[in-house]
Amino acid sequence: MPEVNISGPAGRIEARYHHQPAANSPVALILHPHPQFGGTMNNQVVYHMYYAFQKRGFSVLRFNFRGVGRSEGLFDNGPGELADAATALDWLQAYNADAPSCWIAGASFGSWIAMQLLMRRPEIEGFICVAPPANLYDFSFLAPCPSSGLMVNGAKDRVVPTESVRGLVERLKTQKDAIVDHATVPDANHFFEDQMEGLMEVIDGYLDKRLGKPRPQKGKAKKESAA
Structure with a gap:
């Protein structure tokens, strides 16, 4: 999976990219947890979602927000990271x-x-949010939510309680035209330590429902080891 460097608004953006050679392949962008609490593009959750899209025939990109790894710039508490994500999607x-x-x-x-x-890019037709921090950040901008997707959290998450995520999902469910599924992984904390298999069962199941099951790969599929 080649390393790529993208010219971003704060300088170089360090990224990993898997290109799907088949014509007219879909694309997916994966974003990592909070930079000031150890979040990087090599986070286990990010890596496993990256691979889930890869094996379904997507060209996939994950990257480090500004100030993380070899990405230039400084943490901006949201606005700068959104600009980084928009640049990466471009x-x-x-x-x-x-x-x-x-x-x-x-x-x-x-x-x-x-x-x-998602609110700024109408071409995004699906999303997956793992442990969305509904109790820490304002999600009221989702009015209405323009696309259908999945929100999933851990039942033993002490950072973002299930009630917060469920409340967000219930608000979004009152809107028309978008279906937001919600799942809770038993025994999982905020980082899904020792519960990655359970998380990916939920995510793979949702992607199977939306996209169909991935085609079997010839030979042994090479899977990069996550940090």
Whole structure:
């Protein structure tokens, strides 16, 4: 999975990109958790979502927000990170001009940024939010939510309680034209430590429902080890 450097609003954006060679392949952008609490593009949740889209025939991009890893700039508490995500999506779409569809996914802080980008980019037709911090950040901009997607959290998450996520989902369910599914992974904390398999069962199941099951790959599929 090649490393790429994208010219961003604060300087270089460090990224990893998987290109799907098949014509007219869809694209997906994956956003990582809070930069000031150890979030990087090599976060386990981010990595596993990246691979879930890859094996379904997507060209996929994940990157480090400004000030993380080799990405230049300083943490901006939201606005700058949204600009980084918009720039990354521009790059992904320019490199895949014939992509018929676009998805976005994020973990924790990354899901908050992802949903803001969703509101600005009508071409995004699906989303996955893992541990969306509904008790820490304002999601009222989702009025209405323009696309259908999944929100999933851990039952033992002490950072973002299930009640907060459920309340957000219930508000979104009152809106028309978008269906927001909600799932809770038993025994999982905010980081899904030792519960990654349960999380991916939920995410894979949702993607199977929306996109169909991935085609079997010939030979052994190479999977990059996550940090």
